[in-house]
Amino acid sequence: MSRIFITGSADGLGQLTATALIAAGHKVVLHARNEARANEALRKNPSAETVLIADLSKKNETIALAEAANRLGTFDAVIHNAGIYRTTAAELLHVNTLAPYILTALMHPPQRLIYLSSGMHTGGSMRPDSFNLSHPSVSYSDTKLHVVILAFAIARKWPAVFANAVNPGWVPTKMGGKGAPDDLNKGYETQVWLATSDEPSAKVSGGYFHHKRLQRHNAEADDINVQESFLESCAGITGVSLPIS
Numbered sequence: 251m252s253r254i255f256i257t258g259s260a261d262g263l264g265q266l267t268a269t270a271l272i273a274a275g276h277k278v279v280l281h282a283r284n285e286a287r288a289n290e291a292l293r294k295n296p297s298a299e300t301v302l303i304a305d306l307s308k309k310n311e312t313i314a315l316a317e318a319a320n321r322l323g324t325f326d327a328v329i330h331n332a333g334i335y336r337t338t339a340a341e342l343l344h345v346n347t348l349a350p351y352i353l354t355a356l357m358h359p360p361q362r363l364i365y366l367s368s369g370m371h372t373g374g375s376m377r378p379d380s381f382n383l384s385h386p387s388v389s390y391s392d393t394k395l396h397v398v399i400l401a402f403a404i405a406r407k408w409p410a411v412f413a414n415a416v417n418p419g420w421v422p423t424k425m426g427g428k429g430a431p432d433d434l435n436k437g438y439e440t441q442v443w444l445a446t447s448d449e450p451s452a453k454v455s456g457g458y459f460h461h462k463r464l465q466r467h468n469a470e471a472d473d474i475n476v477q478e479s480f481l482e483s484c485a486g487i488t489g490v491s492l493p494i495s
């Protein structure tokens with residue numbers, strides 16, 4: 251049995267991942283943006299261990315979330331699932347990029363880290379002006395490239411941890427919309443597998459997965475200079491440094 255923390259688990263893929271993990275006998279800690287959403291998360295997954303609350307668009311709440319998670323001990327796996335698509339550049343940067351960075355840096359390192367990216371990351375790029383907090387210039391695709399860069403940087407810097415990124419496909423959640431063409435079940439099965447499976451192909455690091463298979467990714471994420479510049483930018487604007495491991 252593993253113990254897993256999932257961000258953004260009141261709805262969509264995060265909620266479905268939690269349901270699948272609990273059904274398989276694992277312990278799950280949920281996360282939601284506020285009390286009402288936390289109640290909803292627990293209503294959908296009443297067997298979860300507990301739910302933690304933080305609005306990931308706010309740095310101080312994200313830091314407090316890492317502290318609250320650490321008070322619960324060390325997780326076997328953390329799934330950085332929370333994400334947002336149609337919003338301002340500032341919110342995209344905070345929720346999709348900086349929150350996973352802050353939580354990764356401040357939470358006790360788990361054995362496995364899973365970051366929700368997107369096929370759209372291939373159209374993203376790593377631009378220094380993305381990290382100007384007063385006028386961030388960043389798209390959804392850029393932020394989904396950021397999490398692949400983060401996963402690959404962690405895989406390189408923390409050899410004891412399996413860190414991978416996942417493209418869940420275009421699936422019918424609140425974000426994906428009703429007409430999304432891909433299989434909703436396949437949209438969370440890879441996260442469940444990476445978080446808990448003992449298959450050798452799940453116990454790897456530095457991969458970008460789609461439906462349990464490695465998929466071609468944006469090569470910018472492989473560049474060590476890009477990874478270092480990304481980590482420096484995140485540390486610079488959050489004031490939170492990544493531990494050496």
Ligand SMILES: NC(=O)c1ccc[n+]([C@@H]2O[C@H](COP(=O)([O-])OP(=O)(O)OC[C@H]3O[C@@H](n4cnc5c(N)ncnc54)[C@H](OP(=O)(O)O)[C@@H]3O)[C@@H](O)[C@H]2O)c1
Pocket residue numbers: 257258259260261262263264282283287304305306307308330331332333334345366367368369417418419420421422423424425426427430
């Ligand atoms: N669906 C797709 O087709 C698709 C495709 C590629 C990648 N993805 C990625 O998969 C992940 C899950 O997406 P989904 O389709 O399940 O989307 P979703 O149904 O919209 O769920 C997103 C989750 O993130 C939470 N969240 C958003 N902003 C937050 C904030 N400021 N603070 C705390 N929580 C916040 C949401 O909370 P609320 O429910 O309270 O809003 C929700 O629980 C995302 O990272 C997304 O980028 C999805």
